[in-house]
Amino acid sequence: MDSSPLLEVKDLTVTFDGRSVVNDVSFTLKPQEVLAVIGPNGSGKSTLLKTLVGINKKYSGSIAFAPGAKIGYLPQRFHVDFYLPMTVREFLDLKPEHKYSLEEVLRLVEIPGNWLDENLATFSSGQLQKILLAFAIIDQPQVLLFDEPTENVDVVSQESIYDLLHELQDKTGVAMVIISHDLNVVYRYAQTVLCLNEKMLCYGPPIEALTNETLSHLYGDHAFFHHHHFGDHHREEGHEHHHE
Amino acid sequence: MNDIFTLTLISGVLVAAASGLVGSFLILRRMALMSDALSHVALPGIALGVVLHFAPIWGGLVFLFFGVTLIWLVENKTKLATESVTGVMFVTALAIGALMIPEQDLLEAFFGSITKLTVLQIGVQALVAAAIIAFILIYKKRLTLFAIAPDLSASLKTSSFKMQFILLALIALTITIGISFVGVLLMSAIVIIPAAAARNMAKSFNGFLAVAVALAILSLISGLLIGEAYGANPGIMTVLVSAGLFVLSLFWRI
Numbered sequence: 238m239d240s241s242p243l244l245e246v247k248d249l250t251v252t253f254d255g256r257s258v259v260n261d262v263s264f265t266l267k268p269q270e271v272l273a274v275i276g277p278n279g280s281g282k283s284t285l286l287k288t289l290v291g292i293n294k295k296y297s298g299s300i301a302f303a304p305g306a307k308i309g310y311l312p313q314r315f316h317v318d319f320y321l322p323m324t325v326r327e328f329l330d331l332k333p334e335h336k337y338s339l340e341e342v343l344r345l346v347e348i349p350g351n352w353l354d355e356n357l358a359t360f361s362s363g364q365l366q367k368i369l370l371a372f373a374i375i376d377q378p379q380v381l382l383f384d385e386p387t388e389n390v391d392v393v394s395q396e397s398i399y400d401l402l403h404e405l406q407d408k409t410g411v412a413m414v415i416i417s418h419d420l421n422v423v424y425r426y427a428q429t430v431l432c433l434n435e436k437m438l439c440y441g442p443p444i445e446a447l448t449n450e451t452l453s454h455l456y457g458d459h460a461f462f463h464h465h466h467f468g469d470h471h472r473e474e475g476h477e478h479h480h481e
Numbered sequence: 482m483n484d485i486f487t488l489t490l491i492s493g494v495l496v497a498a499a500s501g502l503v504g505s506f507l508i509l510r511r512m513a514l515m516s517d518a519l520s521h522v523a524l525p526g527i528a529l530g531v532v533l534h535f536a537p538i539w540g541g542l543v544f545l546f547f548g549v550t551l552i553w554l555v556e557n558k559t560k561l562a563t564e565s566v567t568g569v570m571f572v573t574a575l576a577i578g579a580l581m582i583p584e585q586d587l588l589e590a591f592f593g594s595i596t597k598l599t600v601l602q603i604g605v606q607a608l609v610a611a612a613i614i615a616f617i618l619i620y621k622k623r624l625t626l627f628a629i630a631p632d633l634s635a636s637l638k639t640s641s642f643k644m645q646f647i648l649l650a651l652i653a654l655t656i657t658i659g660i661s662f663v664g665v666l667l668m669s670a671i672v673i674i675p676a677a678a679a680r681n682m683a684k685s686f687n688g689f690l691a692v693a694v695a696l697a698i699l700s701l702i703s704g705l706l707i708g709e710a711y712g713a714n715p716g717i718m719t720v721l722v723s724a725g726l727f728v729l730s731l732f733w734r735i
Contacts (some may be wrong), residue, residue, distance in 0.1 A: 292635040310636035321509070321629060322683040331626045333637065356684050374634070 242267050243306050243380050243412050244289070246300035251284050258284045260300075264429075266380065269410045273427035273443075275417055277456050280434040282416045286384050289414065299331060305384035306380060309373030309411075313384035325368055326353040334376040345408070346401060347369045362386070363394025370401065376412070381405075381413045385422075391392055399426060423447070486709060487602070489595050492603045493701050495610035496658050497671050501697030502617045503655045504676035506648060509628035513673050515552075515649075520656045520668035521571040522548035524578025524590060528661070536602060542657045544574070549649035557642060578665075586708050591727060593664035593716030595705065606658040613654055624648070625686065640703050663716035670704075670720035671697045678723070678730035696726050 244266040251259040259281040266272055276282050287293045289300060290310045302308065325348075329339055343350055346367045351358075360368065373381060380448065383402065386395075403426055406413060415422060423430045423443050430440035430446050432455045439446040439455075526540030548570060555566045558623050582590055589597075617624065627634040627644040635641050656668055663670050675696035676689075683689035704719025 287632070290632075290636045292632055292641075308636070310633065312630070312632045312636075315630060315633075320680050322680055322689040323629070323686040324684070327686045331622050333622065354685075472569060 239390070240267055241303065243270075243303045244414075245301045246289070247301075249285070249288065249296060249300060250298055251281070251288055251293065251296045253284075256433065259288070259296075259433070262431075262433065262437050263298075264431055264437075264440055266412050266414060267286075268379070268412055269406070270429060271406060271415065271427045272429045272431060272434055273415045273417055273423040274431045275420065275423055276433040276438075277418060282433055283384055284420075285433065286382055286414065286416050288381055302380070307376060307378040309376070309378035309381045311366070311369050311373050311381070311383040313386050313416075315369055321356075321358055323357050324354050326359060328357055328368065329372055329375060332372055332375050336377040337375050339375075342375045343373045345374065345405060349415070361394070363391060366394065366398050367401065370398070370405075374405065377409070379412060381411050383413060383415045385415070385417045385419070402426070407449070413431045420447070420452075485598070486705075488600065488603045490702060490705060492607040492610070493662060494698050495607045495614070496549075496655075496662060496700040497675075497697040498694045499610040499613040499617075500655050500659055500671040500701075501675045501679075501693040502505050502614060502690060503651050504591065504672040504674075504697070505679065505693045506617075506628050507652065508676045508680055509625070510648065510652055512648070513669075513677070514651075515567065515667040516652050516656060516672045518567045518571040519545060519552075519652055520550055520660065520665045521578075522574040523656060523660060524665050525574055525581060526578075527590050527665070528578045528581035531582055531590070537590070538602060538605075538657060538661065540661055544654070545653035545656055546650070548574070549646075549653045553646050553649055556645065575601055575665075589664070591666045592714050593610065593660065593667065593719075595661060595708075595715060598661055602661070606661070609654055609658050610615055613651060617651070620647075658709060662705070663719050667716045667720050669724045670716070673699050674720075674723040674727050675688075675700060678727040681727075681730040684702045684734075696723065696730075700726060 242265040246265070247263050249259060249262040250257055262285060264272065274282050284293065286319060288296050290308065326339060329342070334480070337345065339353060340350060343352070348367050348371065357365070381402075400421060402413065402415070405411060415427065417423070427443060429441065430439065430443045431437060432446065432451055434455055439451045504516070507516055523541035523545050526542070526544030527537040528540070530537030530540040551562060551570065552567055555561050556563045578590070579587060623634070623639055623644070624647075626637070627639060627641065629650075631641055634644065655672060657667055659671055669696050676693040678696050679689050679693035700719050700723035703722045705715045707713060707718040707722075708715030
């Protein structure tokens with residue numbers, strides 16, 4: 238198998254209003270690799286992802302995808318107006334290229350086929366995320382970029398989307414960049430981890446990269462050593478995550 | 482019914498269809514009031530036409546494009562809030578336009594008048610409307626994705642910057658061809674009200690577009706016919722019909 242990188246990022250710096258939000262980030266993503274980017278809120282994770290996707294165009298450094306590589310993107314937020322008149326079928330049809338049939342893609346993301354003609358507004362945020370995943374993979378991208386939602390998705394849905402991504406990765410070998418604040422995600426799903434708090438604090442296989450020292454640096458001493466604080470901090474943002 | 486009125490009705494169907502379509506995307510993009518505010522910007526241009534004796538529609542078009550370009554640049558290049566700039570721009574344009582237009586022509590500019598339309602103007606309106614409809618149907622998927630999920634749209638290498646300008650340009654053109662029917666104050670009657678009513682009624686996106694177009698046509702044609710039959714202002718009649726349809730839409734989900 239060709240192991241030349243699918244994505245090569247060098248010295249990426251993103252600046253907003255004179256303040257650098259992402260500083261000197263470099264990494265590579267190989268085919269079938271799962272890279273988790275972790276860091277506290279406001280650490281520049283989402284900005285990094287939006288820059289990779291091409292939504293944010295103001296950056297310095299280089300972002301090089303392998304020639305012809307397609308990317309699928311799962312945004313952090315997708316606010317469907319309750320009155321948006323659109324069925325799942327119509328939404329999926331908005332993707333310019335289809336390589337899976339609608340039935341195939343629904344099976345992959347474990348959505349019942351009878352959802353196709355239901356209105357988007359009738360689904361929960363967890364269900365919408367599966368629909369978004371179907372949208373992201375329907376043209377069989379080589380790289381999937383996933384921005385973890387920070388609101389309105391319950392623990393069960395969140396767990397199941399990760400299991401789904403994991404299965405999808407097994408079945409299709411799609412490479413992934415996953416943005417998360419949750420360390421469990423890293424240990425369970427990723428081969429490589431990148432710690433980000435405006436600048437890169439670690440990069441490598443989780444067991445080697447995630448030392449106690451790095452983690453306290455990343456989340457701050459009090460947050461790491463007192464898990465209650467960690468939990469409280471997240472609940473403030475509308476989370477229900479449990480950290481063991 | 483004379484020939485020119487028949488032509489006006491035919492052109493009206495196309496203009497209403499274009500307005501219903503454009504309005505649908507504005508509703509999705511939450512830019513509903515933009516068309517209303519922007520239509521006022523046409524007034525100084527219309528005034529120039531009246532005063533200098535050329536077809537007011539051209540003056541209106543130039544001012545509208547000036548207006549949308551300004552809004553677009555403000556949105557993208559500065560940190561000013563688009564809403565406040567639009568607000569400042571439209572009342573200023575309204576005041577300047579109202580000052581320039583002779584009083585007897587002012588009501589026509591505000592509420593529309595089809596009595597002074599020439600065959601050439603009616604033809605141009607119909608052609609531009611047909612072009613707007615064709616453009617929207619061809620680029621329907623891209624416009625839709627941009628309107629409902631700009632981030633997903635950008636992830637597919639569609640420039641948001643370009644799409645926003647296209648949407649603003651479509652508004653400007655639609656207002657230009659609609660103004661003679663309903664006037665600068667009542668443009669939302671055929672742009673926003675039918676699309677808002679359609680959103681209340683429809684479950685699917687294609688249904689939404691179809692109903693918006695149907696309601697816009699129904700409103701404008703009823704307005705023109707009632708106006709013709711009872712000597713009433715067709716623009717005002719159009720608004721009343723479309724507002725009535727909106728109220729009905731609250732109870733009638735299809």
